[in-house]
Amino acid sequence: MQDVKITPELVKEHGLTSSEYERIVSAMGREPNITELGIYSVMWSEHCSYKSSRFHLKKLPTKAPWVIQGPGENAGVIDIGDGQAAIFKMESHNHPSYIEPYQGAATGVGGILRDVFTMGARPVANMNALRFGEPDHPKTRHLVNGVVAGIGGYGNCVGVPTVGGETNFDPSYNGNILVNAMTVGLADQDKIFYCAAAGIGNPVVYVGSKTGRDGIHGATMASTEFTEDTEEKRPTVQVGDPFTEKLLIEACLELMATDAIIAIQDMGAAGLTSSSVEMASKGGVGFELNLDNVPQREQEMTPYEMCLSESQERMLMVLKPGREKMAQAIFEKWELDFAVIGVITGTGNLTLTFGGKTVGDMPINSLVEDAPEYERPYEYTAKRSSVDVAAPADLNKAVLDLVGGPNLCSRRWIWEQYDHMVMGDTIQRPGGDAAVVRIHGTEKALAISTDVTPRYCYADPEQGGRQAVAETWRNITAVGAKPLAITNCLNFGNPERTDIMGQFVGCLEGMGDACRALDYPIVSGNVSLYNETNGSGILPTPAIGGVGVMADSSKMATIAFKGAGETILLIGETKNELGVSLYQKQILGEDTGAPPFVDLDIERRNGDFVRLLIENEQVNTCHDLSDGGLIAAIADMAMSGGVGADIVIESDLPLHVNLFSETQARYLVAASEATSEIIRKEAKDAGIPVTVLGTTGGEMLTVNEGAVDISLKALTEAHESWMPNFMANAS
């Protein structure tokens, strides 16, 4: 196979343009052989090189005093005090999950776990952000079923709790679902591991599973649009082995407790190739790998296959010399492969030998720095003007339809398939504003939220980008934690189209604004472009995963009303912002006007005020307002606590606007009458709008003496039944 002639067709099959091929030839000073072509093709793929996005990503804010490691490593690292660090990242596994939902989603979880424990962290929480096509689409049930089973199958077995996430349905994902998985881990700050290789002559060690032929060209697949023959790409989807991953976590953490490791990197997209290139590139050294020593699962694998395989559960390490035996003993105890497959050199090249011959020799620099970078042309999305949105024919029915509809219904059917309690520190389970996981053995806790509102991002990328960041910040605030940093997963269509690139640039500008205003930097992330099928793109979906910390988790707030007779307060001002609202889209079937404006100063002011109420133990019932507006939030609080509410809204705005508007920077809190008086005074002093809405109690949700009048029972039934009914008879 080494002798295969490189033809223009072969170059195209590898996803490279002819000008990119010429660039390879000039970087190498000769024609590449087939193995080298394969390696260039994955290293220069959109997935690995970020060639369309890098230029814009550089503009995002990534620094704060508590950021220990920003983007560029396997995951971001932040200081959470007491010498500890939270390490986290979110990553997409969209294309594989559409082709083979169970394995695609499972290996997505496996990959993101490895990114986090590679850095020395014990994973403590998994989250996800899922987008599926419209419920009626013939593939949707099958995909939901497979993705949920795959996420659960992997996370449950590994023993890391899946504590939350979000799920949406929209026709734009019919042919291209999104599966974004996030892992958060904990490490001691003096025990963080990086990927930069060092020390000429030091051994390069392969550990974990054996290499097979699965996943070859996964990174290239992730960098193209889908077409009718996508099903044929099934063999490029990897197969996950969570049991091996669990052993790998324990073995790596055991070795990391010693001082034997100089550098470590998981083998993710593009497997052995990208891990060795990244380690060598970061360390400014060369690697010589003897492919004969790579543990192999299948017979007669070629160098090309070994270099491009995306077999899962594998890691590459550089050890201090003389530590191989000790390290090997640990991996043998955990029944994992351990093989010295190479050595660090001073050549600056990635040199591959096989059967005594050199089968590849490429300058590391050319694989990384010479990768093309495109400043693709873009066109901003035209600004929309605000609209007036009509009232519903039947207010009660509209509320029930929203609360019991595909977008706001309970996700219990999903999260009950995830072990969300293993490790014994989940103190806020799925269903609240943010998941809260206690830092083991302490009173501190991490709050985690994933969010984005793609319909806002489509209507106004800049406001949508702001809103996605602000909403995770608000979610984390609503449980009483201080938001510290985010990771992101930027899912967009084909960047070669100016309108899509305009969405990308707009969203990033909005995200950057919000991160700066909220002191909430981006520390890691992933870009997934070409999310299109037959030329039809997804809604722009920059999923955000936020992490915050809480000093005393006993003060944590939850959304549930705690009992009768408490005063319900709205913090923040409601405006006439029904454009692109869930109400407009789902109840009226329209999608017009401008989405809510995100005023970041107000966002910060209101959020800081609410967080202080929780920290001061004035409030332990809090819910932020988002999709579905005020009425959806009150319904959540009532259903969660099994306690009704009676509210009266006095306002110049029409009632349906008050109930369904999605104005940002708003929270609902409940407190005793005496405390609520104090809160009103404090809010007034701080210049923050606060409104008394009514009181908790009873078994009804009542607004304005019967304008809305729904029993908690009917509400809960609608809320809980949509998902199980929808999934009944799934294949």
Add this chain to the structure above:
Amino acid sequence: MKSAVIVFPGSNCDRDLAVALEKVTGNKPLMVWHQEYDFDTVDFIGLPGGFSYGDYLRCGAMSARSHVMKEVIKRANDGVPTFGVCNGFQILTETGVLPGALMRNANLHFVCKDVPMTVENTDSIFTSGYAGKREITVPVAHHDGNYYADHETLDRLEGEGQVAFKYTADINGAQRRIAGVLNKRGNVLGMMPHPERMIEPALGGTDGRILFESVLNSLG
């Protein structure tokens, strides 16, 4: 009270069980690796939840044949209090120390949630603390908790007080809603729900803590 927690490759509730035991007894349990043939004398042996050997064969089948289980079976037969939770229960049925088998959940989905249960026998060393509280809530998290035994065996288990816990509603298709069973002698308990996850209010309640306190009290 000195306890041991057996660790198999793929166990993932070993730490949770150890934390619960330490919180209740005040002593850190001995963690015993599956390849050991012998371990120190202890008053209590715990087999944790998880996916030993990935559950790739039958749940618990591989672990039931490990070195350490020969010793665990011997000690259980000698009367040492032995407790298997979730995967630990599956291992105990695979060894034959406990009757019956755990099959895939009837709806084929993994299930993780709090479930109400009744305590059917409050005379055992594991359940004496529930005498004043027969209805409890403890979470489950399993894919294979569908308890099965033939009718004769089930009648015998019920007749002789070997059914320790029952779900109050159908959770996984288990025969007669059985959630936990004791051996004839009463010194071995296997259960699908996770009492170690309900040991403090912050985790949702303390109904699970009572089980460990019962053992502590009966061992003195």
